[in-house]
Amino acid sequence: MATPESAVQDYDVVISGAGLAGSAAAILLARRGARVALLERRSDPEAYKVLCTHSLTACAYPVLDELGLIPALEKAGAVRNAARWHTRWGWIEPRSAPAGPELPYGYNIRRSTLDPLIRSHAAQTPGVDLLLGHQVTGLVRDAGRTVGVRASSPQGEREIRARLVVGADGKDSAVAKLAEVPARRYENGRFGYLAHFRDLPLPGGVSHAWFLEPDMAYAFPNDDGVTVLAVLPDKKRLPAFREDLEGSFAAFVRALPEAPPIDAAERITKITGMVDYPLHTRKPTAPGIALIGDAALTGDPLWGVGCGWALQSAHWLTEATAAAATGRGDLDRSLALYARRHRRRLTGHQLLAVDFARSRPFNPVERLMFSAATLDASLARHMHLFGSRLIGPLRFLNPLALAKASVVNIKHLRATAPPTRS
Incomplete structure (x- = not known):
C-alpha cells in the first residue's frame, strides 16, 4: 500500500538512529534515489556506542565494500579479524587451505573510530540530511499506518513525514515501542x-x-x-x-x-x-515501519555478531524497499519481502544463541564438531565460516560435516588408544 496521497512528504524515509545500521541504511537508500532524514538523539557527531564487541564479522564485508568504507577502515587501522578458539580439546585455529584462497575476514575496530566514520560518510551522501540532537517522541499515523515521526530537538518539537519510518535505535528502540511491536525476550545466563x-x-x-x-x-x-x-x-x-x-x-x-x-x-x-543482557527478537516490520540492527534482533554479545547483522539488515532493507520508498512500488509487499529475508537469514542463528545463552556446557553435537575442528584443518575452516556467519546452522551441521567430524574423532581415538596386550 502506498502512503495516502493526502499526506505531505518531507522525505521518502526517516531513520531513527545514526549508528551503524541507521547510517548504512541512509547511505544505501539515498544512493538509490531516496530522500532520507537520519535522526540521531545525541548532538555530538563523534558519539559512539560503548558496550560492544567492536567486531565486524566477515558476513558484513560485502556491505562494507558496497558502502565504500574498506579503504577508510584500513586507513583507520582496523584489524582483519582472524581468530583462534580454545576448547577443552585444544585450540581451533582456522587457516587457509594450501594453495587455496584467503579465509574470508571482517574487521575489528573500536566504535569510537567506526561510528563517527560511518556517520560522517552518511552526512556527506547526497540525499541524506543528518539531524543531530533529534529524538523520536511519537509516531504520525494516517489510516492505520505510520507516515512519519514527531521528534524533539534543541529547537523544539517538529513533525517529519515520510513513506517509510526505520527504527535503527537499538535494543530499547523507541520506534518499536511507540509502534507497539511486541518483543520476545530470552534470558541470558551469563553476565x-x-x-x-x-x-x-x-x-x-x-x-x-x-x-x-x-x-x-x-x-x-x-x-x-x-x-x-x-x-x-x-x-x-x-x-x-x-x-x-x-x-x-x-x-x-x-x-x-x-x-x-x-x-x-x-x-x-x-x-x-x-550484568543483565537478555536477547530480544521482534517482528522486523509493521505498517509503514521497518526495524534494523538491534531494534529487530539483539543477539548474545559473546558471539560478536551484532555489528555485522546491523549492516546486513540495513542492506536487506534497502534491496527490498528502495523502489517502494521512492514511490515506485508497493511498500507493504516490499516490507514483507524484507521481513521474510530477515527471518530466513537470522532466525536459526538466534535460536542457537538463545539455547547457548542458558549458560550450559556443549551438547553432544557441539562436542563432536568442536573437538574434531581442533584436529582437522578443513573442519576448522568450516567452523570459521559459521563463526563469521557466512553459513547458517543447517549448512554448518549438514550430514557430510557431521560424518567427517565423526571419522576424524574415531581415527584420533584409535591413534591415541593404548596398545592392547596380546
Missing part, C-alpha cells in the same frame, strides 16, 4: 565485563575466544594498538565478582589458557559491565 588494554600481545596477533563451558572470554585486537578484553562468566559467579570487580576480572583473565599478559599491559578504560 559480562569488558575493558580496553593497550600493548596487550596475543599469539599471532589474532582474536582469541575461550569456551570454558559454561564461562566464556574473548580478546579482540583493534585499531591503534588497543585490545578489547571481555569475560562472560555464568551468572552464579556474579555476587563474588561484584565484591571485588577489578580483582575478579584480573583473576579470571590470568586463569585463561595462554592468558593475555594483562599485568604488563596498560588498561585505558574502566571495566564496563553487562
